[in-house]
Amino acid sequence: MSHPLFDLSGRVALVTGAGGGFGGAISKGFAEAGADLLITDINAETLRATEEKVRPIGHRVAPAVGDITDPQSIRAIFERLDQEYGRIDVLVTCAGPAWTTKPEDLSLDDLERTLKSLGIGKFYCCQEAGRRMLAQGRGSIINIGSIAGVTALGRGHIAYGMGMAAIVEMTRELSTEWSGRGVRANVILPAQVPNDNNKLNERMRVDPILRATFLRGIPMGRLGRSEDIVGPAIFLASDASSWVTGIVLPMDGGNLAKNAGGSHPGMPGETANL
Numbered sequence: 001m002s003h004p005l006f007d008l009s010g011r012v013a014l015v016t017g018a019g020g021g022f023g024g025a026i027s028k029g030f031a032e033a034g035a036d037l038l039i040t041d042i043n044a045e046t047l048r049a050t051e052e053k054v055r056p057i058g059h060r061v062a063p064a065v066g067d068i069t070d071p072q073s074i075r076a077i078f079e080r081l082d083q084e085y086g087r088i089d090v091l092v093t094c095a096g097p098a099w100t101t102k103p104e105d106l107s108l109d110d111l112e113r114t115l116k117s118l119g120i121g122k123f124y125c126c127q128e129a130g131r132r133m134l135a136q137g138r139g140s141i142i143n144i145g146s147i148a149g150v151t152a153l154g155r156g157h158i159a160y161g162m163g164m165a166a167i168v169e170m171t172r173e174l175s176t177e178w179s180g181r182g183v184r185a186n187v188i189l190p191a192q193v194p195n196d197n198n199k200l201n202e203r204m205r206v207d208p209i210l211r212a213t214f215l216r217g218i219p220m221g222r223l224g225r226s227e228d229i230v231g232p233a234i235f236l237a238s239d240a241s242s243w244v245t246g247i248v249l250p251m252d253g254g255n256l257a258k259n260a261g262g263s264h265p266g267m268p269g270e271t272a273n274l
């Protein structure tokens, strides 16, 4: 039996990017913990697939196709939420498309639309949710960022890193402004988590050095799985984290704890035996 502090029964959660790896896993995990859901994604087909996985669990689930880079579309998603539930207890912002390449080749258009997606789109979702949560006097916002928001990845991730850094700082500001009025805000930073959409497996097949590069940074010795985010998300959504706000929570197999010059047992190519 699970501990009651992790029980989400009677809570309403809105999950963006719900057709994707993290959004799909979190939607299913939240429903299993008892939550009712508004799931949203730009892709109607993958959104339907998540809805089909979640509905048999037995709680309410309402799908809304929408684009989190378009303020009008975000407003429509929240109007749907108001009609369906009239409240929101948890927001999880998984959707965050990015367009990026090496700094010397990056076009300002790609930089702008990445910052618009990661910075402005996520902010507007937080603002719409936050206004409702402040009126209720309670709520939990969980932003999905990336380790790229606090450390540089290289390999053409400059726009992505700039956008992800904005998510980290936005979360700290929201926590500082809103937690005294009952609204907590936290951010999870995943490291590399292959799934069908992000083509990481395919990229590692084409370039085997890439897998070794990733694993050199992960003391736990494996890449992530989308399901790895479910526990941290339920913790942050639930009363189990009632005095936890403003945190930047790595979900990275130990990546951020390790200095780039460090080594760990089992690291590919590791020869030092000190």
Ligand SMILES: NC(=O)c1ccc[n+]([C@@H]2O[C@H](COP(=O)([O-])OP(=O)(O)OC[C@H]3O[C@@H](n4cnc5c(N)ncnc54)[C@H](O)[C@@H]3O)[C@@H](O)[C@H]2O)c1
Pocket (backbone or CB within 6 Å): 016, 017, 018, 019, 020, 021, 022, 023, 040, 041, 042, 043, 046, 066, 067, 068, 069, 094, 095, 096, 097, 144, 145, 146, 147, 189, 190, 191, 192, 193, 194, 195, 197, 198
């Ligand atoms: N998987 C990883 O390795 C990893 C690591 C760190 C951070 N992240 C970040 O976490 C977030 C989610 O990652 P994921 O692995 O679940 O990705 P994913 O590609 O599996 O899922 C993202 C979902 O967002 C949807 N989406 C894309 N553009 C949208 C838009 N404009 N409006 C609404 N929905 C849109 C997609 O249709 C997709 O279903 C992304 O921002 C990603 O950059 C992922």
